Amino acid sequence: MVENIVFILGFFILFYVFLLIYDISSLYQRKKQSKIEKKRKEKLCKLIQEKEQNKEAKKSHKKLYNKLKHLSYLSSFCSLLEENITIEQKKLRDIVAQEVYTNLFVSLSNFYIKKDNLSSAYYAYVLRFIKIQSPEINDFLYKCLSSKSVYSVENALLAFYSFGEVDSIIDAYLFMSRKNVEYGHKLVADGLLNFNGSKEELCSKLYEKFDRFLESFQIGFLTYFRQCQYDLKKELYDRIEQNQMTKEITIEMIRYYSKVNYKKIAALLLERLENNYYKDFEYDVVMIQTLAAYPGKETIQVLKKCLSNTNYYVRYNAAKSLNGMTDLRKVIDLEDPFAKEMLASFIGEV
Amino acid sequence: MSFLRRLTLWINDFFLCYIIVYGSFLFASAMIGALIFYLTERKKKYKNEIKRDYYIPVSIIVPAYNEEVTIVSTIDSLLNLDYKLYEIIVVDDGSKDKTLQTVIDHYHLKKIPKVVRKKIKTENVKAYYEGNLKVKLTVVAKNNGGKADALNAGINTSSFPYFLTIDADSILQKDSLTELVKPIMEDSTIIVAGGVIKLSNGLTFKDGEIIDYHLPKKYLEMIQTLEYDRTFLASRAVFDLFNGNLIVSGAFGLFKKQYAIEVGGYKTNTVGEDMEIILRLHDYAITTKIPYRIKYVPDAVCYTQAPSKLKDFKKQRKRWQNGLFQSLMSHKNMFFNPKYGLLGFVSFLYYWVYELLAPLTETVGLAFIFLSYFLELMNLKFMIIYLAIYLLFCTIFTIATFFNRTYTISNKITVKDFIRVVFYAMIENIGFRQLVNWYRLSSFFGTHKNKMNWAKITRTKMEE
CATH class of the missing domain: 1.25.10.10 (Leucine-rich Repeat Variant)
Structure with missing residues (x-):
């Protein structure tokens, strides 16, 4: 028995030594990380440049697609988008918004729709810079919206906000209401502030379909109406007077008038x-x-x-x-x- | 076979099983802890996070007793947090030094006739002071009542739905509060979130950021640095998997105020008030069947001072042991109670056997190994190998956990510090560990009159 126990302890020691070696090698890897990242970015820039110079070339499209299927390359690509670098005298975000790139991002959406939550959520995050819309991209974002991961929901909504289309926001929240997706009212209210389109139109359509949303979304929308100071003075007054809503909704409606006189x-x-x-x-x-x-x-x-x-x-x-x-x-x-x-x-x- | 020989054999077998179970638990927890760090880093890298400009508003409560040396550094670090909505409440618990006057003079505070609803009973509050800073700073001057009483006074004074407790010698990183709050944005059932405590000894801070990272030079401080990293990786990560953490460090814990008030605030008749309130919250939430989580957040880091003098260290360890004992005894009904699930079976068992009784078990176990040799139940060669394996196991585990923490929070260390870590990890188990065990054992036999007081620890200034 004692020998067996010594064996087991020895195994644990080996594991800790392995963990130690892993940590030390990772520390070393981190130092090289910036060089590796730089190389990845250069490869991506080169591929985009080739595509720009010969827009019909399937080869550069396929190469880009194969690279962006890997999260590490997608991350480098995202950094380039965030920096909005210039290639061939054009800004990267303008380049990828062109129609010739639609197929690439549609293909990537079809790829990432089958991946795990972390990868899908990240691709949804990247889509906010792309601003290409298509049925496949929509399907992908709706899959994220119905995910159990709050990050997938968050990043998908942020992508919709960046597109600036009011109807897609409304449809997204209606979809989430039907699916009973848990997403807090504070996240709703803060998230809507990222919307790039017409706030007036958004508020109007959100209120039009107000009763079809989940309560947590309704509270978030009311906070948003207050922050935008959107004119719902008469409508909310009538609802408060009739007193047929839940406590949380009534309180938020009353609070609306602290900003809208x-x-x-x-x-x-x-x-x-x-x-x-x-x-x-x-x-x-x-x-x-x-x-x-x-x-x-x-x-x-x-x-x-x-x-x-x-x-x-x-x-x-x-x-x-x-x-x-x-x-x-x-x-x-x-x-x-x-x-x-x-x-x-x-x-x-x- | 004589009774003594039989007893020795039995205790040796027991000690072997004890080590193997503990080793297995540490193995599992190190794996899980390392995996959680890796996954958390990956999530952040690939933007699986909720990022906002404004999070939930928080009241930061700083109980203080004789903290004139460090209190201004602590408040300065709090004033520089990257967080939009918070207030700071310093509770001076009848300090005998110039803690109160230091804060009033440094921040030009004025006495105000504040009306506060006493949701939790406390010792008398003598005065309130407030100042016009970028963040609202309130100082509560009250009669001495102990740390728990000071925390309760802070809860009464707080305006916001969440409060954070930190010690008066602690420094938060700029993003510490944000990291602690983020999980609550994602999961509204979290009623308590606890971060990681690291030691500030050897570090240099400026405006709440580490500008120079070195391991401490003093032996006692160095050993404690290794010990803290080991503790946080060793158990918290595992217990977090089944909502089974029995402790959130009082030096860095975020609470939903509503529940802290509903359970009656901190108990003033214990020195382990931080553990005791967590047990009470578990009990309350399970009994009232509310969905809840008490979460461990490894990314939220708070730096605190470790005692650098042996007499202060001794007081601290005795106080911790007393606090542990008082907390476990006052909730002994939870132990092995099916109502509490894995919390009652696994967490409580661990804390009873591997925390509370550990000094006794280890001391007796090691003593009987030597007795085995003298009773010729074990030959010298085997005894040496046995002890060597045990020491090697403890050493390698300490080194591995230290480097895992260092790696995950990206602190750079020099080659010289690396060698020192290995050296101190080895010698920790020869003398220091046994000394700690002795202090912990002796806490059961010490006088009881000082058991409720603040521990007087010599402080040193932290900022550059």
């Missing part, structure tokens, strides 16, 4: 605050935060009442919103000691 909403929010309409402090807090953008006598009056609310967050936000619209020293003479204390902290005097 609409006098009618102030009256509605003030009324609901006074009557404790929602009976939930989270609604109250977001209403108070939004009302900071609507200073006025009635607002100050209602916010003063909120200073005596039993919930700390309501009192805190009421004081914060009041701080932006009136001299708190005038308000501070209240009977409620908690309200007084809260205001004093915003006045900042000891």
